Amino acid sequence: MKTSAGFPKIALSVALFACSSIxxxxxxxxxxxxxxxxEQDMLVTIExxxxxxxxxGELARIEEDAKARxxxxxxxxxxVHLPRAKKDRTYYVDPSLTVPYDIRDHEGRIIHPAxxxxxxxxYITLSKQLLFFDGDDTIQAEWARSVIDSDPLRVxxxxxxxxxxxxxxxxxxxxxFDQRGKLTERFRIQRVPAIVSQDGKRLRVVxxxxxxxx
Numbered sequence: 001m002k003t004s005a006g007f008p009k010i011a012l013s014v015a016l017f018a019c020s021s022i023x024x025x026x027x028x029x030x031x032x033x034x035x036x037x038x039e040q041d042m043l044v045t046i047e048x049x050x051x052x053x054x055x056x057g058e059l060a061r062i063e064e065d066a067k068a069r070x071x072x073x074x075x076x077x078x079x080v081h082l083p084r085a086k087k088d089r090t091y092y093v094d095p096s097l098t099v100p101y102d103i104r105d106h107e108g109r110i111i112h113p114a115x116x117x118x119x120x121x122x123y124i125t126l127s128k129q130l131l132f133f134d135g136d137d138t139i140q141a142e143w144a145r146s147v148i149d150s151d152p153l154r155v156x157x158x159x160x161x162x163x164x165x166x167x168x169x170x171x172x173x174x175x176x177f178d179q180r181g182k183l184t185e186r187f188r189i190q191r192v193p194a195i196v197s198q199d200g201k202r203l204r205v206v207x208x209x210x211x212x213x214x
Contacts, residue, residue, distance in 0.1 A: 076162070076163045076164070077164065077177050077179050078179060078180055079159065079160050079161040079162070079177060079178060079179065079180070079181060080160055080161060080178070080180065080181030080184060080185075081134070081160075081161050082134065082160055082161070082181075082184065082189065082190065082191055082192045083190075083191050083192075084134070084137060084139075084140065084191060084192065084193075084210065084211070085191040085192065085193065085194070085207040085208055085209045085210070086191070086209055086211065087207075087209045088206070088207065088208060088209050089191075089206070089207040090204065090205070090206045090207075091188070091205050092199065092202045092203065092204055092205070093187055093188055093196075093202060093203040093205060094119070094201075094202050094203075095119060095120055095121060095186075095202070095203055096117050096118060096119040096120075097117070097118060097120075098115060098116070098117050098118075099112050099113075099114060099115070099116050099118055100114060101114050102114050103116075103118075119201055121198065121200075121201045121202070121203075122201065125198065126196075126197065126198035126203070127154075128154050128155060128156040129151075129154055129155050129156065129195050129196065129197045130156050130158055130183075130187075130195065130196040130197070131144055131147055131148070131155050131156065131157045131158060131193065131194075131195050132158050132159075132160050132178065132183070132184060132189055132192050132193060132194045132195070132196070133157070133158075133159065133160065133192050133193040133194075134159070134160055134161045134162060134192050134193075135159040135161060135162025135163060135164065135167050136161055136162040136163075137162075139210055140192065140193050140210065141162075141167065143193060143208070143210055144157060144193060145171065147195070148173065156176065157173070157175050157176065158175075158176045158177065158178050158183065159175060159176070159177045159178065160178050160181065160184055160192055164176075164177045187203065187205055188205070189205060189207070190207075191207045192207070193207070193208050193210070194206060194207045194208065195208070
């Protein structure tokens with residue numbers, strides 16, 4: 001009976017001792033192996049490496065190389081090379097798409113549940129004609145410029161390939177670029193030059209033959 005009665009007191013004493021040791025910051029010794037913190041050494045290594053690169057001039061070379069790659073990408077983005085149209089062709093595209101997730105309004109209410117098919121032309125109007133052309137093709141570029149000049153407020157020029165900045169500087173006009181051919185793929189454009197315009201609830205695409213105009 002004495003042993004069982006004294007057990008709670010012993011357990012309580014041990015608990016209080018442990019708590020007091022933690023609270024008072026008492027050194028209870030080392031339990032298990034101790035390893036140094038590696039993060040600081042890693043930071044020092046990185047700093048030393050950067051300093052060595054800077055002193056050798058390699059860091060400046062890396063920075064200039066990165067700038068050159070960026071300039072090259074801006075001047076000539078990755079587009080898509082499409083063949084020139086060999087005949088005039090007109091076709092229509094339904095721009096409807098199936099939304100992959102719930103579309104909500106500004107108050108958080110669901111207006112289009114995931115899986116709903118939506119036609120953007122039910123809500124917006126394509127006010128300009130989209131003119132797609134290859135900026136590296138002189139014949140296409142000259143033709144595109146004549147189309148732009150005929151109605152500059154209604155034509156939106158979009159390069160599918162070529163140096164967009166050089167042509168902007170030459171023409172003194174704002175031009176756009178179809179990066180990686182996302183728009184031409186969406187509009188199923190296989191040849192250029194092509195003009196996309198709205199026709200009711202669908203898009204009208206006209207590919208123009210510049211070799212032997214019909």
